[in-house]
Each structure stands twice: as structure tokens, then as C-alpha cells.
Amino acid sequence: MKAGILVFPGINCDNDLKLVLNRVYNFQTEFLWHTNSFKVEHDIYFVPGGFSYGDYLRSGAMASRSLSLRSLKDAVSKGIPAVGICNGFQILTEASLLPGALVKNKTLKHIARWENLSAEGLFKNNFTEDYALPISHSEGNYLCDDNTLKELIENEQIIFKYKKNPNGSTENIAGIASKDYKILGLMPHPERAVFEAKDWPKNNANFGKLFFDFIFSKIYS
Amino acid sequence: MVFLDNMKTEFADREGTLEEAVKLGLLKEEFELIKEKIGRTPTFTELAMFSGMWSEHCSYKNSILLLKKLYCESERLLASPGEENAGALRINDKYAVVFKIESHNHPSAIEPYQGAATGVGGIMRDVFTMGARPIATLNSLRFGMPDAARNRYLLRRVVKGIGDYGNSLGIACSGGELFFHNSYTKNPLVNAMTVGIAKVENLASSKASGIGNSVLYVGAKTGRDGIHGASFASKDLSESSAEERSAVQVGDPFLEKLVMEATLECIEKKLVIAVQDMGAAGLLSSSSEMSSSGDVGMDLFLEKVPARETGMLPFEFMLSESQERMLMVVKPENISKVREVFEKWELDSAEIGIITDRKKLRIFYNNETYADVPVHALTVNSQGAPRYTRESKKPNLKISEQIQIDDFEKAIENKDIDSLCSIIKEIISHPNLASRHPVYEQYDTDIGNMRVIGPGQNAGVYRLEDGKEALSMTTDGNGFYIALEPYKGAVHTVAEAYRNLASCGSMPLGITNCLNFANPYKPENYYFFKEAVTGMSDAAKEFKLPITGGNVSFYNESEDGPVLPTPTIGMVGLIENADKTLPAHLISEAQVFIIGNFHPSLNASQYVYIREKKSAGPLPEINVENEIKSAELIFEANNRELIASATDVSSGGIMTAVLEMIFYAKRRGENLGFSFCEKLFENRYFTQQKLNKDMFFFGESAHTYLVCVSLEKKEDFINLLKEKNLPYAYLGTSNSSEFLKLENMNLPLNDFYEAWLNGLAEYF
Secondary structure (H helix, E strand, O other): OEEEEEEOOOEOOHHHHHHHHHHOOOOEEEEEEOOOOOOOOOOEEEEOOEOHHHHOOOOOOOHHHOHHHHHHHHHHHOOOOEEEEOHHHHHHHHOOOOOOEEEOOOOOOOEEEEEEEEEOHHHOOOOOOOOEEEEEEOOOEEEOOHHHHHHHHHOOOEEEEEOOOOOOOHHHEEEEEOOOOOEEEEOOOHHHOOOOOOOOOOOHHHHHHHHHHHHHHHHOO | OOOOOOOOOOEOOOEOOHHHHHHOOOOHHHHHHHHHHHOOOOEHHHHHHHHHHOOHHHHOOOOHHHHOOOOOOOOOEEEOOOOOOOEEEEOOOOEEEEEEEEEOHHHHHHOHHHHHHHHHHHHHHHHHOOOOEEEEEEEEEEEOOOOOHHHHHHHHHHHHHHHHHHHHHOOEEEEEEEEEOHHHOOOOEEEEEEEEEEEHHHOOOOOOOOOOOEEEEEEOOEOOOOOOHHHHOOOOOOHHHHHHHHHOOOOOHHHHHHHHHHHHHHHHOOOOOEEEEOOOOHHHHHHHHHHHHHOOEEEEEHHHOOEOOOOOOHHHHHHOOOOOEEEEEEOHHHHHHHHHHHHHOOOOEEEEEEEEOOOEEEEEEOOEEEEEEEHHHHOOOOOOOOOOOOOOOOOOOOEOOOOOOOHHHHHHHOOOHHHHHHHHHHHHOOOOOOOOHHHHOOOOOOOOOOEEEOOOOOOEEEEOOOOOOEEEEEEEOOHHHHOOOHHHHHHHHHHHHHHHHHOOOOEEEEEEEEEEOOOOOOHHHHHHHHHHHHHHHHHHHHHOOOEEEEEEEOOOEEOOEEOOOEEEEEEEEEEOOHHHOOOOOOOOOEEEEEEOOOOOEOOOOHHHHHHHOOOOEOOOOOOHHHHHHHHHHHHHHHHOOOOOEEEEOOOOHHHHHHHHHHHHHHHOOOOOEEEEOOOHHHOHHHHHHOOOHHHHHHOEOOOOEEEEEEHHHHHHHHHHHHHHOOOEEEEEEEEOOOEEEEOOEEEEHHHHHHHHHHOOHHHO
16 A cells, blocks of 8 residues: 655654554555645545644645645545544645634643544444544634534534543534545544553553554445 | 955944943953953954853853863763753664753743743754754743742743644653742743754764855844843843843744754755754854854854844844754855755755854954954853852751651541541642643643653653664752752752653663752852752762753842752663563552662651741752662663562652552553551661651652562562662552552542642643
């Protein structure tokens, strides 16, 4: 498998993602720089976390207008899957590849910790009852209008909900999918839950891998 | 660039005056010394340059003579203290750890958000300037008590400033420390440390060399921000300091991220002869220090400096502390390659000068000369800046007999569960001892994917990306101790950091220090400084740990008086096999032992400070040999896989340490109870030292760890203790109850956990 990882100035989770894809899944990975359009020749695309262009305007607003994003739109229109994590999720919503928007946390603070999640939609029943992933964001408060929310629910597009809402997200939403599930966006960081730390909650070491295993084997197999 | 050999030597600038010199923070005799050094009256620009370079902040003039005596020997040493931007120690054949701690106290007192943010930015640059990629950052913070609104404001904004900058830059926060004491009310302490990894072959230098090489300016444009920040940091804070907000710089972490990536790329591609960031005193300090340490001269043409304001004067260009800027020396043939890298990262770069053989720093602006001074006259390492030994006078220190409290003892005797609970809760919920999660949950702690142990425990431990090793890191400082016995207190400070690293199973490698003291011109203040620095150095020597550099911050006082003298230690250690890192949480079906020469004292303890609002010497006894003996037992036991976890006994004593082990387990989703053993008060420590129970549970002691051993390893572990002849006592056993069992009393752990968890949280 060959994964393309979109990189914008200020993105800082690119290498973390690459480590997981290389070391655990034996993927080939390629960083795709923002000033270039790219040839659609990858099996999957990732838009990683960070602070693209400093996120001084709105999170993801600048990145969503870059050349590489145009290529990404081209790729997803051809049915190639794309996964946005954290800033990547924000970028995908700014690019209108996913509905809604992510605004400042209700607490106005950056929040970095494990959050318990319930898996929804196609993800339901594939994740344990105690499933959790680490979050680390200042702007993870998912916002959408009532119609969009209705659609998300009706089409089972919500993939993860927080069990205890940390940031004010509508409907406790932590992650969503496009209607056809070809595009995923989530605020939690599965790529950070792969290489075990000794002070993590004791059952969580496998949780990041569970996410990738699931999307690679069930969603995008 | 044209080599301006025949540039006219008459100055466009007028002469500076003594009055201006004094206004710029120089002494009258220093003005005379400048005249002597350059053989004439300095121009105004030159005067401003001397005032920056000879400020306390840049010249260390009142501390350098002592700092030069700091112990710094190690086979691993790759950069000598003060000569490069940060300390560097070899980890293995391929990699070095690069680390340093620095203060940003005064800016944070005036503008806490930007002050703290740019403190983080500055220390990151010191590390990546060396060619090292930062892997983790720590911060050591001191504030006045958080029940006052102003202190809460400073606390929240400093934490947010650190978080926003580090998170955006994408460097994990691995830990630090936070203490409250009213002396820090108007002058909080904000010390930031960064740890990075460099390939040994890629370690970059700040020594300029190669006559005719180009001087390249890269990064942010220059503005008027932070002008005279270095001088600002070199005087006491006062009411009028608030008006000096323009001396506080504004940070841009996004730009720093670009500068970092571009700089590391240039170094990796071996395009850089020398590089230094523009920190305090900006272009002035970087240009003069780089040329002085390389024993060359430098001509700078300021009209070429990218500026974001118009009408800036030469001295403003030189002294601006605009953030996120670097100065590089590059061979002419590599200029275009370097600029290509910087263009990729969309950064400004400009050729602003040239290396000469004159050993002078010459400043030109629009073909006019503004300064022409010998580089060695400006800098401290070349002995250009003056060096003073200040007068030192021992103040009256509060050395009393042992402070005795027996509230806990009485409560145990009376089986008074309510009192026991209320004492325990008072201690563990105090902001000095409560859970730090409200702070570190605002920091990205996992980015980089190398975390082994994050903040909140004894030390942060992060893996190397390439290899089996992990690095451990901690910051420690104890103003409460230093204020009573500065020499011994400094030994304790080093030992505490050592224990924090050892309890993770890591071998300490080296030290960086941040020396936060008050005005050195007051002999009592200087006494603390001198004693503490000497104690630290002697301890480092005994531990065989090099002090690889750091920073001095004087003038930490306000009209309310000096802060507690607070030398902070940053220490890094190595674990050869990251998988063998010891955590600090209790495990099920295990026994906990106290090991080491446990000699508790309540005198300067947090227990007495929290309950009686006082503290007095003498400090707990400390012996470095015993420290090493205890630590070596941990290493040996860990190598033989006899122990599951360990923690040292520090602030809050054994009770706090036991509870923290239980709480760490709870944070991992494991609810455990703990029973103190039945014959607890018959253990060797009691029988030999006639301990009082308050002192046993809450006294602070050096050389001591709590070690958690699974039942099946117990026997082997005890044999090892006996073999090594290390004192120990059995403390108790973990169980699956919800209680802390003491003398047949069941104390509710959930209440304690809530108290600990919320103690600090209520102030955020």
C-alpha cells in the first residue's frame, strides 16, 4: 500500500503518522508539499494534525485553498479514500469535503488527554466498550446546522462520539465520515495511540492500532 | 558582496555620553572602561551595543567568575559550557542529547502570555541552533499563592503562553514543576527547558570562521520589539516596569516552526559554517559572540536587514529582540543553496555581512559607519565585558531545633479517623502538592510519538526515534530549602533531580541550571547565590555529572522584597532500553518497601509550610554517597527485573508518595487500595531514630525511594537489599479495597483522590 501524507507549513503530526504507517503497516509513504499539485497514484491519503500556516485565520482555512488540496479533491472524486486527523479534519471541513466546522473549545483552553469514545455508524460494534483515544486541540468543538446534523444522523455518518463532551461539540461528535465513508475526519489522534507509553491507561495501548486495522481491513479493504 | 576595505572610518554617529551610558544601565566606571578598551569615546551606537553586551543578561558580569568554576567533566561532553548555545552530551556512537534551561521571568511578570511563550521559543532556538531536533520541553514555574486573583491570572496566562507556543511548534511537553510561595507574587519565575537529539556528526557550532564568508540573516523581519530587553532583564521589577511592556517580545510559533525546519535542513545538508539564534540583544549578541568565539571580525550592513518598520536606527537594528531570527555564516558558494531552503519554507533571508580578519565588529548603514569595535571587547568569554566578584554577607538564617508536630501521631493514637483524613487532605490538596493535570493537560504531551512516561510523575521519559534508548528528564528547584541553607539546599536540589531520574531506572548524564536570584549588588543576596552555586558544583562533582551550561537570572525582586532564592536544575538521563523504564504507579498484589538511608525532617518540609506557614533549618541530612548507593540498587533491581515501579520520597513525604503511587494507578484505570503493614512502627527507621509519626509520614528525606515489588519477586529483592547492605523497611501491601488501611483504620481513598485531583484545578 502506498499512502500520501499532505504536508503544509506548520503541520507537525506528519512524521508521527509516517512512523505508524511505515513501522506497523509496512506502507510506503510520501509527503506531499502544499505548493505542488500531485499525481493521484496513492491508495490512501492522510491529512495530519498540526497548525497549518499557524492557523491564524481559521484552523485549516488557508490549507484548504492550497494546490495540494485541489489534487486531493481530484483524488477523492476518483474514489480514493482520505483521512483527516485533528488539523486534517479541520482542513477537510474548510475544504467542504466534510460538512460542518470546528471552532474553539468551549473552555477556551487547549485540551490534551485521553477521551473515552463510543463508536458509531459503520464503526459501531467494532470497538470495545472502554475505547479511548488521545485528543490534543484548542479548536475541536464540532459545529453544524440542524439540517446537517439530521443528515449526519440519518446517514449514520458519525463515527465517534465523546462519552463525556470535553469541548462543547454538537451531539458529542468526535469524528464523522462522508456519506460514502470514503472521507473520514476525526479530532482524536489514533496515530498517537500505537507505541505504548508506561503511564497510559493500562488497556489503551492497542487502541490506535484498532482504528487503523479497522479502516484498512473493513472500510478500505 | 563587495568587500568594503576602504570604507571611511569617520563616524556618521555622534558620540555617546556618560549620562546616556548610565541611562542604558552601565556604571560610570564601565563607561570609562569602554573608552579605555576602544581608545576613544564610543559613538552612541557603540554605547548602546556595549550596554547590551555588558548587561547582566548577556555578560554574566556578576556571576561569570563563579560559573567558570562549575564542575563540568564528562567523557560524553561535546560542547563546553558557555561556548555554544546549549550543552551537548554523547548518548551513543551516533547521537547526542542537546539541552538547556533558561529563564523568562521579567517578561512573564509584565506580560505573562507573551513572556512565557517567547521563553519557550528562545530555548527551542538554542537547541535547534545546535543541529538538534527538540524532542521535549519542560517548564519550572513559581507563582505567589493562587488565592490572589493577580497570581491566578499570571498562572493561567503563563501556562497558556507555554502551551500555545509549544503545541503549535509541535514539541511534546514532558514535565516540569510548579510551586507557590508569596515571595513570587510580583516576580513569578518562568524557566523553560528543551531537550533535543542531534546526530553527533551534525552538531553545529556558533564559532564564525572563514575570512570572506557571508553572514546570512534568516527568519522573521526586524522590528522595534524587545529593544533593551536584555537591559530590562537586568534590573529589579518595580511599579514602572509595567510601562516597559514594549521590551517584551511577541512570539510567532508558526514562524519558529518554519525557521526550525529550515535551519535543521541547512545543517543536515552541511551548508552552515556557524549558526546562532538572535536571542537577548538580538543581532548584536549573535554577531559579536559568533565572531569573538571564532576570533574573526564581522562587517554588517544594516540597510540589508529585512525590516518590518521604517526609520529604524542602527542601534535599534542591533538591539531589537524580534523573535524567530537566526544568523548564519555560510560559504559564498553555498549561499544560493541555503536561500533555496529558506525560500521553500517561505522565509526571509538576506546577506547582511561578511567575515573579516580584523577582529572588529563594524556596523555600516547606508554607506556610513556607526560602530567599529574590537569583538573581544564586547563579549564575556573573551573577557571583554567586566567581571565582578560582588560582596557577600551571610544573613541571619532561620536555623532552629527540629520542628516538632504531633497532630498526626495523636490522631493515630486516638483512632481519630476524621483528623487523619483532614490532615492528609490538607496536604495533598495544597496547590504545591496537588495533581498538576490542570497544567499539563493544556500541553501537547504525546506529539512525536516517543512518549514512555509523560508529565505528572517523577520524570518525563521519551524514546529516541532511531534506537532502543530513551532519555529521561526533569527540572527541580527548592527555594524553601535554599532560603534556609543555600549550600546544602543546592546539594539537595541536585540530589532530588538525580532521584527523579533514577526512580525511572535511568542513569543521569548531566545538568543544566537556571539560577534565579535577587539583586546581586545586595551582599545578602549574593551570599545565597555564591553558596548555592558552590553547593551545586560540589554536588555535581560528587555525582560525576557535568553542568553543561544554563542561565543566570538576577534581580528577581520587587518592592515587596526578593523571591526565595531558586536555582533550578534541569537534568537528563539515559535508559539503554526504553522498555525497561520504571513507572511510578502501584501494581496489584505487590508490596511496597522504603529503601535507603531515610532520615526524615519536618523542618523545611511542605508539611510544616502548609500547616504552620513556616519553615526553618537545618535541612534534612544529605550524603551523596548514600544517594548513589540507593540509586544503584534501583538500577540493579531493575536490570534483574525485580521491581515493578519506584518513586522517590520528596515534598509531602512517604504519605504523599504512597498516595501518588495509588493515584497514578487510578489514572491508569486501576483502582487499588493499600494497607500499611501491621508492625509499621517497629521498623528499623523508628527503632533507630525514635521517629515521631508526623515525621515518618510527612518528613522529607534524601536518599529514599518507595519501591513496588510483586509478591513473587519479593524474596529475591530482599536478598539483593541485604547483599548490598542497604537499609530498608517493609511499608505495606496493595489490595483491591477502596481504602488506605492504617492501624486497623480504613481511610477512604476516593476522598483523597478527589482532593488531590481538585487541589490545583480550582484555580484554573
